Amino acid sequence: MNYQQAYHLARTNGEEIVPTVCGMCGPGGPGGGCGIYAFVKNGRFTKVAGMDESPVNKGAICAKGHAAPQWVYSADRLTHPLRRIGKKGEGKFEKISWDEAIAHIAEKLRQQKTIYGPESLAILAPAKRSYNDYLKRFLTAHGSPNYGHSGICAMQRAFAFTYTLGDYPRPDYDQSDMIIYWGRQPIYSGPVARPARAFLAAKRRGAKIIAIKPSVEPDVGMADTWIPVRPGTDAALALAMLNVVIGEDLVDHAFIEKWCYGFNRLKVHVRQFTPQWAEKICGVSPDQIKEIAYLYATTPRATIDLGNGVEHSPSSSDAIRAVALLMAVTGHLDRPGANLFIAPPKNAPRDISLKKRYSKALLAKLVGPEFPIAFQPFLEGLSSAYYRIFESVLSEKPYPVRTIIAPGTQPSVSTRGTKQVIAALQKLDFFVVVDVARTADMPYADIVIPVATGYEVNHPFQMVPGWLMATRKVIEPVGEGKSIFQFFLDLGVAMGYGEDFWDGDIETAMDDQLAPLGMDMQGLRLQPTGVNYQQTDHVFEKYAKVFNQSSPRLGFPAYLPQGKVALYNTSFEAAGFSPLPRWHEPPESFSGTPELAQQYPLILADYHTSKNFSASWQRNVPLLREIQSEPVLHIHPNAASTRQIKDGDWIKVKSPHGWLKVKAELYPGIRPDTVMILHGWWQGCKELGIDDYPLLDGGANVNNMYSVDPARAYDPLVTAMTSQTLVQVKKWEVA
Amino acid sequence: MATSGNELLIAFDPEKCTQCAGCQIACKSWRELPFGVQFRRVLNLWTGRYPRVKSTSLSLSCLHCVTPACAAACPEKAIVKRVENGLVEVDSALCIGCRLCAAACLYGVPQFGVNDTMVKCDLCPGLSKNGAAPPCVETCPGEALTLIGISSSEKLLHEEQIIRLLSMHNRSETKEPMCRSF
Missing domain, CATH: 3.40.50.740 (Rossmann fold)
Structure with a gap:
C-alpha cells in the first residue's frame, strides 16, 4: 500500500505507522532493502505492509517480512549481554x-x-x-x-567471472527470448519482488525458460524445460555444452576474433568433454545437452542467470568459467537480451572499509x-x-x-x-x-x-540501485541491546581506535557515509519513502572498457592482461592453476567413488534458500514454522517405495561423515537418485513447544554430512566447499 | 476477467503465483490467527512423472460460492450468502461448531478457532478501505490474487477452475488429499 493508505488505515484502527526498511534478511539491516510500513499499536509492533513507493518491492512483502513482529518479540530474543x-x-x-x-x-x-x-x-x-x-x-x-x-556465496561467481570476462555479467531479463536459470532460485533468494517479477514478466512475454537444477521448485514448475542435473556436476554439463557449441561451430567468430584470447587452445581442450562423457557425471542425456547448447547458441537474445547452486563444489570455478566462456564464444555479452555489463551506479555512499590501508x-x-x-x-x-x-x-x-x-x-x-x-x-x-x-x-x-533489530534503532540507511532510504525506529528496543553498528563503534573506541570509529557516534558515522550523496541522516529521515535516483540508460557492447577494467589487487592491475576475454587464462596459469576449465570430482560421487556408491546409493545436497527462513535463523518464529514445522528430506516416490518409506515417515539419512534423523517428504519433482534437505535446521520454537535438534549426529543439520577433506572438498581457486555427498536412507526403526 | 458484477471474489491466477507464501502469512498476521488456523493456504500441486513432472501453484481461500455448500449443510442456519455482494458470512453466535460445513466444503475452507466456531476468509472488509486491497492481495509480488466483482456465471467458472486444480492435487502420487476427493 502507499503512504496515504497506510496512514489512514492505521488511524482508523488507532495505530501509527513507521515507514522503514524490512529487517528480516539479516540482523541489524539486511542487504535487500524492501520498503515497509510498520504498524504500531500502544507502543507494540503489530503488523507489516509492503511499501508501494519502494522500487525494490513495490508494495509486495514476503512471508518472513510479515512475520517480523513475532521475531522481534520472540522468546529466543537476546536481551542482556x-x-x-x-x-x-x-x-x-x-x-x-x-x-x-x-x-x-x-x-x-x-x-x-x-x-x-x-x-x-x-x-x-x-x-x-x-x-x-x-x-x-x-x-x-x-x-x-x-x-x-x-x-x-556470490564472490565465487564474481571471481571466476571477473578474471574471465572483466566483470560479472547480469542477465537482461527484460529483453531476453530465452532465460536459463542455472542453479538459481529466482523466487526466494533475496528480496521477493524484483527477480520474481522479472521471471513472471519474461514468462508472460513468451520467453523460453529453462531451469537447470536437481529438483523442481516453483520456478521450475513454470519453466518450459527442466534439466535435472546431479548436484555438484554443473562444470561437466557446461563443459559438454562448450564441446557442442564449438564442435558444431555455433560460435560468433567475429566476436572471438576481436575480443577473445586463446580460442584455438580452448577448441582443442573441449574436444574431450563430449555429451556422452558428461552424461555419466551429471546424469543429463546427451540429447538434452545438445538441445540446450544449440538453443542457447542460436537464440540471439539468450541469457544465463547463474545462481548460488554452482558455488558448492570443488569444480565450482570450472563451472562458472565454462559458463562465462559459453557466453563469450556465442557472443552473448553486453548485447540486448544477453548478459550485460552493468555500469556501477553514479551515486554511491562512501566506502568505509579502510581498503586504502591494505x-x-x-x-x-x-x-x-x-x-x-x-x-x-x-x-x-x-x-x-x-x-x-x-x-x-x-x-x-x-x-x-x-x-x-x-x-x-x-x-x-x-x-x-x-x-x-x-x-x-x-x-x-x-x-x-x-x-x-x-x-x-x-x-x-x-x-x-x-543486538537490537532494525526495527528498534534509527540506522542505518539502505542504498540499493535507484533508492536511498532511512531505517526508522519502530519501537523501543525490547532489551538492553544496541545495534550491531554501535557494537563495533563502541568496541573500536574501547580499543583506542576512536578516531577511526567516529568517536563512537553512530549519527556521525552514517553522515560520513552519506556525504558523497549530498545527504545526511536527518535530511533523509524527512523523506518518508526515501529518495529515488534516476538510473542511467544502458550502453551496450562496452568491450574495450570492460575488458580493460582494473582488479582490486594491490596496485590495481587489470583483470584481463590481454584486454580480451580470457578463454585461455594466463593469470591463473602464472599462479599455478589450470588456464582452462576442467572437471574435478566431488569428494563422494557416483562417477568419482563408485565403490562408495554401493553402500551409499543416493546423492545428498541441500537447499540454501527457502520462502520462510533466512539460512539457519527464524525457525523460532511461529508464523514461519507453521509453513514448515519439521525438517524434511525430499525423496522421489520410487526411491522411497523401494525402502518402504511413506510420506511423513521419520527416516535415518547416513553419509560417510554423519547422520540425520528427519522426516521424508515424497517429492515427485526430484531426480530419483538424489535427495535434498533445507540447510540450517537446529532451532526449536518455544512458543510452539518444539525443542532444538542436536547439532551433530541424530539432528537435522545437513552440514554435519559433508566431507571437509582439505585435499578434496575445496575448489582450489575459489574455496567453494562441497555441499554434496552420498547417503543411504532408511526408515527410522524405534528401538 | 470482467470486473463488474456483485459477486465479490479474490480471484487466483496460477500463472502468476510463485508460491512465496506471502499471502498466507500476511493473512495470518493481519487477522491475528492462532497456530493451525489458516484462512488462506498455498499449495503445490504435482502432475506427471519424472522427468516430465510439473508443479502448479494454488493459493486458496473461501471463494464465497454462488451456491455455498457450507450454508446448505449448516443445521443452525449460521451461514448466509449476502445478495448485495455475494459474501458468505458466518454468525458465530449461532454456530455450534458441528463441522458439517467443513465436511460439505469442497475446498477445505472452514477453520475452527479458539471458540471452536467456524471462521474463514471474509475478504477483510475492515482492511480494504482507502483503496487498499486485502493484505493477501496487497502483498502478492506477481498479482496472482485480485479482488474483483463478477457475475454469478463468471464466478461459477472460477469455482470450476479451482476444482480442476484441486483434482490434480488429489490425484498426485504423494499426498493425502488436503481437500475432499472428487
Whole structure:
C-alpha cells in the first residue's frame, strides 16, 4: 500500500505507522532493502505492509517480512549481554552490562594483539548485510586481514567471472527470448519482488525458460524445460555444452576474433568433454545437452542467470568459467537480451572499509585465503575462508586464530564440517556471539552481545540501485541491546581506535557515509519513502572498457592482461592453476567413488534458500514454522517405495561423515537418485513447544554430512566447499 | 476477467503465483490467527512423472460460492450468502461448531478457532478501505490474487477452475488429499 493508505488505515484502527526498511534478511539491516510500513499499536509492533513507493518491492512483502513482529518479540530474543560461567558448551551464563561486555572483549583483544599479533582475531562475515563494512573496518584498524567470508556465496561467481570476462555479467531479463536459470532460485533468494517479477514478466512475454537444477521448485514448475542435473556436476554439463557449441561451430567468430584470447587452445581442450562423457557425471542425456547448447547458441537474445547452486563444489570455478566462456564464444555479452555489463551506479555512499590501508604485509597474514594470495584483495577486500579459520584453530597452521567474533552468523550450522567446527570452538581461546536471538553456537561463547533489530534503532540507511532510504525506529528496543553498528563503534573506541570509529557516534558515522550523496541522516529521515535516483540508460557492447577494467589487487592491475576475454587464462596459469576449465570430482560421487556408491546409493545436497527462513535463523518464529514445522528430506516416490518409506515417515539419512534423523517428504519433482534437505535446521520454537535438534549426529543439520577433506572438498581457486555427498536412507526403526 | 458484477471474489491466477507464501502469512498476521488456523493456504500441486513432472501453484481461500455448500449443510442456519455482494458470512453466535460445513466444503475452507466456531476468509472488509486491497492481495509480488466483482456465471467458472486444480492435487502420487476427493 502507499503512504496515504497506510496512514489512514492505521488511524482508523488507532495505530501509527513507521515507514522503514524490512529487517528480516539479516540482523541489524539486511542487504535487500524492501520498503515497509510498520504498524504500531500502544507502543507494540503489530503488523507489516509492503511499501508501494519502494522500487525494490513495490508494495509486495514476503512471508518472513510479515512475520517480523513475532521475531522481534520472540522468546529466543537476546536481551542482556552475557558472560559464560559454566564450561564451554554447557550454556551457563551470567548477565553483565553492555559496558562491561565491551571492556571485557577489548581487554582480551589487546592482550592477544600484544602476544600473538592482531591477525589472531578473525571476524566471521554473515551473508552480505548493511553492516559488513563495519566488520572490515574494525579488522583493518586492528591490523588483521581475517574477514571470514563463507567461500560459497556470490564472490565465487564474481571471481571466476571477473578474471574471465572483466566483470560479472547480469542477465537482461527484460529483453531476453530465452532465460536459463542455472542453479538459481529466482523466487526466494533475496528480496521477493524484483527477480520474481522479472521471471513472471519474461514468462508472460513468451520467453523460453529453462531451469537447470536437481529438483523442481516453483520456478521450475513454470519453466518450459527442466534439466535435472546431479548436484555438484554443473562444470561437466557446461563443459559438454562448450564441446557442442564449438564442435558444431555455433560460435560468433567475429566476436572471438576481436575480443577473445586463446580460442584455438580452448577448441582443442573441449574436444574431450563430449555429451556422452558428461552424461555419466551429471546424469543429463546427451540429447538434452545438445538441445540446450544449440538453443542457447542460436537464440540471439539468450541469457544465463547463474545462481548460488554452482558455488558448492570443488569444480565450482570450472563451472562458472565454462559458463562465462559459453557466453563469450556465442557472443552473448553486453548485447540486448544477453548478459550485460552493468555500469556501477553514479551515486554511491562512501566506502568505509579502510581498503586504502591494505598492504603486502597485511595480505601475507591471511590465515586461510578465500582466493589465492596472488588474487587478493578481491571485490569485498581481503578475506579468509570462513571454514579455514576454524581449520587453523585445530591445525595451528599457518597459525591458530585466537578470537572469533560471530556477528549474525552461526558457524556450527552455516559452514561445513560441524564436528570440526565444534571441536574448534571447544579449543578456541575466545568466542564472541553477536546476534538478535539465541544462536546454535551460543553455548560455546565467552561473551554474548544482544543486538537490537532494525526495527528498534534509527540506522542505518539502505542504498540499493535507484533508492536511498532511512531505517526508522519502530519501537523501543525490547532489551538492553544496541545495534550491531554501535557494537563495533563502541568496541573500536574501547580499543583506542576512536578516531577511526567516529568517536563512537553512530549519527556521525552514517553522515560520513552519506556525504558523497549530498545527504545526511536527518535530511533523509524527512523523506518518508526515501529518495529515488534516476538510473542511467544502458550502453551496450562496452568491450574495450570492460575488458580493460582494473582488479582490486594491490596496485590495481587489470583483470584481463590481454584486454580480451580470457578463454585461455594466463593469470591463473602464472599462479599455478589450470588456464582452462576442467572437471574435478566431488569428494563422494557416483562417477568419482563408485565403490562408495554401493553402500551409499543416493546423492545428498541441500537447499540454501527457502520462502520462510533466512539460512539457519527464524525457525523460532511461529508464523514461519507453521509453513514448515519439521525438517524434511525430499525423496522421489520410487526411491522411497523401494525402502518402504511413506510420506511423513521419520527416516535415518547416513553419509560417510554423519547422520540425520528427519522426516521424508515424497517429492515427485526430484531426480530419483538424489535427495535434498533445507540447510540450517537446529532451532526449536518455544512458543510452539518444539525443542532444538542436536547439532551433530541424530539432528537435522545437513552440514554435519559433508566431507571437509582439505585435499578434496575445496575448489582450489575459489574455496567453494562441497555441499554434496552420498547417503543411504532408511526408515527410522524405534528401538 | 470482467470486473463488474456483485459477486465479490479474490480471484487466483496460477500463472502468476510463485508460491512465496506471502499471502498466507500476511493473512495470518493481519487477522491475528492462532497456530493451525489458516484462512488462506498455498499449495503445490504435482502432475506427471519424472522427468516430465510439473508443479502448479494454488493459493486458496473461501471463494464465497454462488451456491455455498457450507450454508446448505449448516443445521443452525449460521451461514448466509449476502445478495448485495455475494459474501458468505458466518454468525458465530449461532454456530455450534458441528463441522458439517467443513465436511460439505469442497475446498477445505472452514477453520475452527479458539471458540471452536467456524471462521474463514471474509475478504477483510475492515482492511480494504482507502483503496487498499486485502493484505493477501496487497502483498502478492506477481498479482496472482485480485479482488474483483463478477457475475454469478463468471464466478461459477472460477469455482470450476479451482476444482480442476484441486483434482490434480488429489490425484498426485504423494499426498493425502488436503481437500475432499472428487
